[in-house]
Amino acid sequence: MTQPTSDETSRRRGGVFRRRTVGASNPAEETTRRTRYVDDGHLVRAPRDTTVDSAQAFTEEDERRTALLLYPKPTTEDVAELASAWDLHPLLVEDLLHARQRPKLERYDDTLFLVVRSAWYIDAKEDVDFAEFHILVRPQAVAVFCQDGRWIDGLDADDASGAADRGDRTLLDGEQLLHHGPEAIVYRLLDAIVDGYAPVLRGLAIDREQIERQVFRGDATVTERIYRLSQEIIDLQQATSGLAEVLAALRKGFRRYDIPEPLQSYLQDVADHLSRVETQVSELRDSLSQILTVNGTLVAQRQNEDMKKISGWAAILFAPTLIGAIYGMNFDNMPELHWAFGYPLAVGGMVAFAVVLYVIFKRQKWM
Numbered sequence: 001m002t003q004p005t006s007d008e009t010s011r012r013r014g015g016v017f018r019r020r021t022v023g024a025s026n027p028a029e030e031t032t033r034r035t036r037y038v039d040d041g042h043l044v045r046a047p048r049d050t051t052v053d054s055a056q057a058f059t060e061e062d063e064r065r066t067a068l069l070l071y072p073k074p075t076t077e078d079v080a081e082l083a084s085a086w087d088l089h090p091l092l093v094e095d096l097l098h099a100r101q102r103p104k105l106e107r108y109d110d111t112l113f114l115v116v117r118s119a120w121y122i123d124a125k126e127d128v129d130f131a132e133f134h135i136l137v138r139p140q141a142v143a144v145f146c147q148d149g150r151w152i153d154g155l156d157a158d159d160a161s162g163a164a165d166r167g168d169r170t171l172l173d174g175e176q177l178l179h180h181g182p183e184a185i186v187y188r189l190l191d192a193i194v195d196g197y198a199p200v201l202r203g204l205a206i207d208r209e210q211i212e213r214q215v216f217r218g219d220a221t222v223t224e225r226i227y228r229l230s231q232e233i234i235d236l237q238q239a240t241s242g243l244a245e246v247l248a249a250l251r252k253g254f255r256r257y258d259i260p261e262p263l264q265s266y267l268q269d270v271a272d273h274l275s276r277v278e279t280q281v282s283e284l285r286d287s288l289s290q291i292l293t294v295n296g297t298l299v300a301q302r303q304n305e306d307m308k309k310i311s312g313w314a315a316i317l318f319a320p321t322l323i324g325a326i327y328g329m330n331f332d333n334m335p336e337l338h339w340a341f342g343y344p345l346a347v348g349g350m351v352a353f354a355v356v357l358y359v360i361f362k363r364q365k366w367m
Contacts, residue, residue: 032073032158036172038066041179043172052085059140066182068171069143072157082143086111086136099132099147103242105249112137114186114246117239118193120154121203128200128232129154130239133193135186142182144171144189152192180260187263190247191270197277200236204229204284208291215295218302226292233288237281244278247271312361319353 035055037044039062047054055067071078076097083093089108095101101115114135119128131154134145146157152170170192177184207229214222247270254264323346 034070036068038178040064052081067141068185071145073149074145096134103246105246110138116243118152118196119200121200126207137182137186142185152196180263183263187266194270194274201280230288233285240278240281244274308366312366316354316357320350323350
């Protein structure tokens, strides 16, 4: 892991701080970091040349100050700079460098590490997508890594036209909570993620209703759609259940880490909302399992009806085939072989047998 050079330059565009490491020739290597200061619950504009060290120096001047470091598209250099300034544990640094982590909560000395996932529904594709966030919390500072380069709502986290405003509204709106410190910022992020699950559930519920109609219409393509929706629900269930474990772990630390009463109530409200989400997700999964069972039953019934028709026509054709096979043996001594009405009688018998069997199967609703 390389340490950032001391010649890094910073410049601000539309409220977003952008840094480029010296020697970086590829535009993709340019990274962004948005820095926000909170002083006793009030949002304060950060200087243009803000660094992780200067943000730490700002918070050390007054215990009522908090610094928020938001990384829309984190790079190795970003992690290295933060690891050096905050003296992060090597295992924690490794997690920051490798996304696709399960939702979890871990503590390394004075640093709390959270992994959570937001979700949103893509109506055009009838699909659910997810974004992973790594959150570091320490006294008077919070760092948020958008590991997928997207914000909670799925939009580009580095979109300078609106990302900064969306992030500020989500994390820094509400002085009543912000003066309680960095935990307030984390709780607001968790609250926004949980609220984002509601539109996803509405989209999945609509998909389920459409699938139910397809099942009873006998649409042959519905099975694939059922399995696809089941996978989306399973992914959402993993995200919500993992977040529920994170919230439970946070609540266990209320007394040990002296979390203010207003923040405890706020997190309890978030946990209640998440509990309702988990219930709805479980109901959706159970409902989809029932739909899959019903679809299998209807498919079996349709196959049974087809088999009845096939068996009925096979029986109807069997009688003429039997008569024709017997009289086609060309033996000399056969009844009515040389009779003038033998041929018409054989054909009439074939037709009569076929008609009788058809009428019987029709009455039995096999045809």
